[in-house]
Amino acid sequence: MQAHQQGHDIQILHKDRYGYVVQCRHCKCIQVAFNNIAIDQDRNEFTSLVKVIESYYRDHHDLPDQCCNFRNIQVETPFEKMRLVFSLGELYAFHNMLQKVELMLQVDDISRAQ
Numbered sequence: 242m243q244a245h246q247q248g249h250d251i252q253i254l255h256k257d258r259y260g261y262v263v264q265c266r267h268c269k270c271i272q273v274a275f276n277n278i279a280i281d282q283d284r285n286e287f288t289s290l291v292k293v294i295e296s297y298y299r300d301h302h303d304l305p306d307q308c309c310n311f312r313n314i315q316v317e318t319p320f321e322k323m324r325l326v327f328s329l330g331e332l333y334a335f336h337n338m339l340q341k342v343e344l345m346l347q348v349d350d351i352s353r354a355q
């Protein structure tokens with residue numbers, strides 16, 4: 242997390258062969274790494290990412306002619322001319338990773354609010 246000062250206390254929320262999600266215990270910033278992509282986010286930005294990937298997943302997961310390993314799914318980014326390219330298999334994995342972590346964070350939000 243280069244944008245952060247020293248002394249952040251990193252907790253691993255998820256880790257698999259594609260990447261990881263970590264969060265600072267103090268400022269709650271989140272870093273998502275997947276293949277060669279790394280994204281630094283706050284809590285709300287993370288939820289936005291979860292929703293964006295969820296919509297791509299919904300649009301693509303049941304298409305019959307979709308190849309699992311060919312990177313033909315282009316995901317828009319805040320940079321107008323830059324897109325992230327996923328295979329269906331990767332989109333599955335990214336979606337599952339984000340859903341799992343979002344659920345963990347929601348449980349954390351609830352327990353903190355009590």
Ligand SMILES: [Zn+2]
Pocket residue numbers: 245248249250265266267268269270
């Ligand atoms: Zn921090």
